[in-house]
Amino acid sequence: MWKARVFDAVGIAYLFLIALVVVFQPDDMAMLNLGRNTLLAILGVAIGFGFSFGFNGIGLKTLGEAIFEPPHKKALAEPIPWYKTFWGIQLATLFVVTCVAGVQVTQVSLYELTDPDGFRGAKKILMSLFNPEMSILPRGVLAIVETIFIAFMATVIAVPIAFVLSFLCAKNIMGGTPFGFGVYMFLRTVLNVTRSIEPLIWAIIFTVWVGIGPFAGMLGLMLHSIASLAKQYSEFIECVEDGPIEGITATGAGPLQVVWFAVVPQIVLPYISFTIYRWDINVRMATIIGLVGGGGIGTMLIQYQGQAMWPEVGTLALLIVIAVWAMDTASAYIREAIK
Amino acid sequence: MAEPLLQIKNLEKVYPNGMRALKGVSFDVKPGEFLVVIGLSGSGKSTMLRCLNHLHDPTSGSIVFKNEDVTHLEGKKARDVRRRMAMIFQHFNLINRHTVLSNVLMGNLSRTNSLSSIMGMFSSEAKEKALGYLDLVGIREKAYVRADQLSGGQQQRVAIARALAQEPEILLADEPVASLDPATCHTVMDYLEKVNKELGITIICNLHFLSLVRRYATRVIALKEGNMVYDGDPKNIDEAWFEKIYGEGAREVHVN
Numbered sequence A: 001m002w003k004a005r006v007f008d009a010v011g012i013a014y015l016f017l018i019a020l021v022v023v024f025q026p027d028d029m030a031m032l033n034l035g036r037n038t039l040l041a042i043l044g045v046a047i048g049f050g051f052s053f054g055f056n057g058i059g060l061k062t063l064g065e066a067i068f069e070p071p072h073k074k075a076l077a078e079p080i081p082w083y084k085t086f087w088g089i090q091l092a093t094l095f096v097v098t099c100v101a102g103v104q105v106t107q108v109s110l111y112e113l114t115d116p117d118g119f120r121g122a123k124k125i126l127m128s129l130f131n132p133e134m135s136i137l138p139r140g141v142l143a144i145v146e147t148i149f150i151a152f153m154a155t156v157i158a159v160p161i162a163f164v165l166s167f168l169c170a171k172n173i174m175g176g177t178p179f180g181f182g183v184y185m186f187l188r189t190v191l192n193v194t195r196s197i198e199p200l201i202w203a204i205i206f207t208v209w210v211g212i213g214p215f216a217g218m219l220g221l222m223l224h225s226i227a228s229l230a231k232q233y234s235e236f237i238e239c240v241e242d243g244p245i246e247g248i249t250a251t252g253a254g255p256l257q258v259v260w261f262a263v264v265p266q267i268v269l270p271y272i273s274f275t276i277y278r279w280d281i282n283v284r285m286a287t288i289i290g291l292v293g294g295g296g297i298g299t300m301l302i303q304y305q306g307q308a309m310w311p312e313v314g315t316l317a318l319l320i321v322i323a324v325w326a327m328d329t330a331s332a333y334i335r336e337a338i339k
Numbered sequence B: 001m002a003e004p005l006l007q008i009k010n011l012e013k014v015y016p017n018g019m020r021a022l023k024g025v026s027f028d029v030k031p032g033e034f035l036v037v038i039g040l041s042g043s044g045k046s047t048m049l050r051c052l053n054h055l056h057d058p059t060s061g062s063i064v065f066k067n068e069d070v071t072h073l074e075g076k077k078a079r080d081v082r083r084r085m086a087m088i089f090q091h092f093n094l095i096n097r098h099t100v101l102s103n104v105l106m107g108n109l110s111r112t113n114s115l116s117s118i119m120g121m122f123s124s125e126a127k128e129k130a131l132g133y134l135d136l137v138g139i140r141e142k143a144y145v146r147a148d149q150l151s152g153g154q155q156q157r158v159a160i161a162r163a164l165a166q167e168p169e170i171l172l173a174d175e176p177v178a179s180l181d182p183a184t185c186h187t188v189m190d191y192l193e194k195v196n197k198e199l200g201i202t203i204i205c206n207l208h209f210l211s212l213v214r215r216y217a218t219r220v221i222a223l224k225e226g227n228m229v230y231d232g233d234p235k236n237i238d239e240a241w242f243e244k245i246y247g248e249g250a251r252e253v254h255v256n
């Protein structure tokens, strides 16, 4: 039940910290004092644990308890309306407090939203977006073709690499020996870290490495695609049926033959489907990556945006919408058809 | 008396989780026998077959195959023993997305190098033979149909053809008819009998129904909680033995 305790403790610590801010109204200097604030947070968690165990001691069902209790207990719970339960009140309190704090932090302001000057500016941009400047269309088309090729190359290079990696990070293939398990853990970690870094960041790193342009964008996308595809592929490998593997092993086939004849037929379709989907995602991401100098239409867009040339931006935005919509639709139809 | 084909002595299997599935089983198998293994669910029948062809590694004891100790083998040697002891399964274990013929050709994998098998290059001789085996189990006309389009009984016959393509000396069958209806059950058992009688392949088969045992077995062994409790003629399994194998108050179920 430690998950429930930790959950409640963190929740209570959070309320405690917000209460401190409300009561003491700290200035910027005080907010930036990371060392002291960390201590306060730890104190909050400690208090939280105290309350959490306390509530549990007097038999109150806290939110953490309600979330993490095992299924067989959940099934036994009496149906009480949530607003009459302790955990319901706890959830509502957390939600309302977070909404109020959120309004403060994101500086939501109806005044700004309805300010006539600002509104006029936005209207001007919107109007010019809908009055695209067609003279840059030819260059825009070339740029979007470049973007689609960036996405294509990133996907095509990523697929075989991810294919091989996916076997090396599938638990059912590698889990048998300590060495295999070591490789599995190592690759999993590397791929998870790679994947958790956005392609945008990778593209920035590569623009420094190979210079601004489509090559940097392609490399960034490719790296992210390898990590994502390897993860998705390996999940399919992990849920293949054992029967065919046993059947082929029993014929005296070698390990490579077992993989080819018993595993591969079970995973080709999901592999193809996810690969097409990945290309589709990559086209969308390639436009964004262009914004940081990864080439293609994104790079062009950010240049016009910097000069506030809105009709030109409108043209490019239109092209992106058409390209993404086309890729999205095509990929959805193909994936549906081969299922 | 003929030289034993397989000599199993004190075979033990302890699974990694500590489960002792076999607790010292010993018996000989003579060439040409149709040996049936019976016993309650969980008595260790599947475990025993899988130890024989090294799908599982036995913990201790010994397996002698034609005077050669094959108890602990790895790599190429283990694969060679698997080829000589083909196996069929309760759930057929075919490759659904491949054709029937392609499934049967997979019986040749241990004798084809990895690269040519992956390119799908099997000799025309192997193909001829594969079609011949399909003929033997009566479904040659299904050769180019996808395996998952067939009924359960037909799939099991394809599995038998795949096993035959291995040109085995022994055929292990783990409850080959347990997921089939009674009529289909007999068809498949009849083909096993044909393989046994016409090709002279020794059969070791796990079965649940005593009526099938009496009809097909030339000899029976019974397992109970990992120990062998009976070894003999199927005709001699009477009421008393039945209760000993299956426990007090068990009733026989008939399949016709």
Ligand SMILES: Nc1ncnc2c1ncn2[C@@H]1O[C@H](COP(=O)(O)OP(=O)(O)OP(=O)(O)O)[C@@H](O)[C@H]1O
Pocket: B015, B016, B017, B019, B020, B021, B039, B040, B041, B042, B043, B044, B045, B046, B047, B048
């Ligand atoms: N891979 C495994 N790991 C751990 N224990 C296992 C494994 N396979 C089987 N066992 C256990 O070993 C015992 C014997 O199982 P086995 O499958 O050999 O029985 P069986 O006689 O074939 O039963 P059934 O008639 O149900 O097929 C059972 O208690 C089972 O739970």
Ligand SMILES: [Mg+2]
Pocket: B045, B046, B047, B174, B175
């Ligand atoms: Mg079994």
